[in-house]
Amino acid sequence: MVNSSKQTTGPGTSQNTQNDGGSAAAAARTGGGQIVLAATPIGNMGDATNRLIGLLETADVIAAEDTRRLHRLVSALKITTSGRIISYHEHNEATRTADLLEMVRGGATLLMVTDAGMPAVSDPGFRLVEAAAREGLTVTAAPGPSAVLTALALSGLPTDRFCFEGFLPRKAGERSARLAELAGERRTMVFFEAPHRLEPMLRALDAAFGGDRRAAVARELTKLHEQVLRAPLRELLEWAEASEVRGEIAVVVAGAGEAAPELPEDHVAAVNGLVAQGARLKDAVATVAEDARISKRELYSAVLAARG
Structure with missing residues (x-):
């Protein structure tokens, strides 16, 4: 039977108390600049940290995956930004990275935020960090919400060893090939998937790993309609076939068991x-x-x- 847990409380609110965002920006202005990767709420605005709020208010430059989402975040937190806002996403990373690095060389504190969660983890940011590291520029992080870790922690599956596989290929052949490589993976695996592709994904997992493999589907994490379903893959597939799945999805799958000793x-x-x-x-x-x-x-x- 599918085991489901559901959150019944709504999003919280956040108070802007004293923080260290301003001091970080001031330090950057007096010396070299820095890049700060800041995690943003994955659903519940109450998860915004005081440090994130301070950085949003004081950073010289904010590189945002979607500037509209950034404005909604700032509005929900009831704060104002003082720095320059620049869009930075998968379609302009290659061309815009050099400009951002030039600002950091000039002493700016550059705040990198994505739509939700931690930058550079299945989101823009990796290219920027890679380039900054090559130059020896300062890169730090303001950690916070993570859909990967939240889904893993709620899955009920082993957490001592895990791997993040992101989104599987969309084409059936490429997806099957990737899952064939993972069939013997002993660590717990975490995937992301779009709701309209969840059913074919679960069908592919069933075929590659077997319907008895334990798994969990986590949707709308930290939001009002959060739901975590824990069951063998075959049961989760049957649930997806019979349901209109909505929201942001993370799928957690148990690793392969130990092979029976050879006789x-x-x-x-x-x-x-x-x-x-x-x-x-x-x-x-x-x-x-x-x-x-x-x-x-x-x-x-x-x-x-x-x-x-």
Whole structure:
């Protein structure tokens, strides 16, 4: 049965208290500039940190994935910005990165924000950090909300080892090839997906990993209609087929279990194959045992038992 947990409380509000955003900007003006990657709320505005608010108010330049979303965020927080606002997204990263770096070289504090969550994690920002690191420019972060970590923590799946796979390829063939590479992945896996593509994604996961593999679908995290469904992949697929799925989606999938230990009996056929090709039984056993990393004596006994 699909196990669902649902949030019933609405978004919170945030108070603007004393913060260190202004001091960071002042330090940058007196010395070299800096880039600050700042996490923004993934849904609930109450998750905006005091540090984020201070940086929004005082940064010399704000590079935003979507300036309209930035203005909505600023309005919801009831604050005002004082710096220059520049759009910075996947379609202009290549051309705009050089301009942003020039501002930082000139002493500016550049605040990088995306629509939600942490910049550079399946969002713009990586190219900027990579280029800044090559030049030795200062890059720091104001951490905060993360859809990846929130979905992982709520999934009920192992969290000691995990990997983030982002969005799977849209084309069926490329998606199947990617999942074939991940079929033996032992770590818990976190994916993002659009609601209208969730059903084919779950079908592909079912085919690649098996319908019994444990998983969770997290939608609208931290928002009013937050929902986390925990069930085997086959049940989640059936739910998606019968539902009109909406909202932002994260899918968490358990890693592959440990393979059953190999038994000597599993390699008897390989020994007999070498013998049929002319090898002595003793030599065939030694070759197969070394390749399979099993006991020669146990394999020899298994061969004799099969023949008896």
